[in-house]
Amino acid sequence: MAAVLEVEVGGPVERDVEEVDLSHLSPEERWRVEHARMHAKHRGHEAMHAEMVLILIATLVVAQLLLVQWKQRHPRSYNMVTLFQMWVVPLYFTIKLYWWRFLVIWVLFSAVTAFVTFRATRKPLVQTTPRLVYKWFLLIYKISYATGIVGYMAVMFTLFGLNLLFRIKPEDAMDFGISLLFYGLYYGVLERDFAEMCADYMASTIGFYSASGMPTKHLSDSVCAVCGQQIFVDVNEEGIIENTYRLSCNHVFHEFCIRGWCIVGKKQTCPYCKEKVDLKRMFSNPYPFFLWDPVSCEGEQWVERMRGSGLCPGAAGYLFGLAWRPRKVAASPQQWQRPPHKIRP
Structure with missing residues (x-):
């Protein structure tokens, strides 16, 4: 005892x-x-600890203001820097604390994503690259959201005591749920940032899209502006593999391409003329890979809130801070380990 x-x-x-x-x-x-x-x-260091807390709060407030200004004035550099820090910083703690499971998943994700990003930034662009990019990031998108939902449900079931029905200890069930929630948010945000970057590179290379000016090519009615390939299925026809969609601006696209552009690539405008795209109006179900559409929509907004968090800019700020920040503040591992269980990503 x-x-x-x-x-x-x-x-x-x-x-x-x-x-x-x-x-x-x-x-x-x-x-x-x-x-x-x-x-x-x-013991006896209360005054010093109070000063440290005040300095920490002041630093967080100032950092929040600076980060907001940086994001508003230079969004491209903000996204690149925060993406890099979110991608690389966990590697240090993973190696230091021997979290091999997280390290293996991180290496696999980084290897495939690096290959896909390399393909997306080549000039000239291979015709099969856009679909390869969107397929990979769509797969990670599905897995991360499913993992996050399962983790969230595990946490809620533990809070309501349903874990006792299966004779699972509360600390084990909570660790399981928080770990899945962290994995879902972390890799979900990473893939969204990488997908947005790849989408910009590919669309600019094809020539039908320019982030800051007019397109360098004229778009034909039978060409998809996302992948640059011919469209063989009419808008009113039922396609065998995929359908063709016409936006409110009358530009037509492959179904898979426009879904990847809008959902995976975080673009809410037409790839050619930049007109606003209403996903709910364009698609009967803009998130066909989820049984319950509101769950995905709410998760989409949740990830965006995490992405804009000033405490940890880049993505998944709150949960990332929950998982990593105590390790930075503590002087030794014994000061942040919790009895008798420890969350190990």
Whole structure:
């Protein structure tokens, strides 16, 4: 049975805590001893800790204002820098803390995404590249959203105590749910940023789209502006593989291309004339890979809120901060480990 230790500075209890052999204790008892040691070490530093908290709050407020201004004035550099930091920073903690599962998934995702990004930035662009890019990012999009939803449901079931029906410990169920939620948000945001970057490169290379000016090519009625390929199915015909869609601006596109452009590439305008696109009006179900459309729409807005979080710019700010920020603040791993379970991505 774990005991609650009260440490008196300079007293015999403090010396006993320092001399405790941790090798024969359970994980919870070991954590309690480490926690008692930490309190004994920092006792009497309340004024210094208060100053540190005030400095931290002031820094966060100033950083938030600076990040908002940066994003408004230079959105392209903001997206590139925050994407890079969100992609690379976790690698340091993963190697440092031996989180091999996260490292394996990160390496696989990075390898395939790097290959797809390389293909998308080549000139001239191979005809099959646009569909390859959208297929890959659409796959990650589906997996990340499904993972996030399962993680969210696991957390809610744990809060309502439904895990007890399956004889699962609350800490294990909560760790499972938070881990899945983190994976879903982290890779979901990464793929959205990479997809947006690849979509801009490919559309600019094809020539029917320009982010800052007029297109360099004239769009024919039988050519898709996203992939540059011929359209063989009429708008009013039922396609065998995919249909053809006409936007409100009368430009036509392959169904898969315009879905990838609008949903995966985060573009809400026509690839050629930049007219606003209403997904709900254009598609009967703009998210056909989800059974419940409102779930996907709400998740879309959730990810965008995470993407714009100033506390951790780049993506998934809140959950990323929950998973990583305690490791930055603490002086040693023993100060942030929680008894008796630890979330290990």
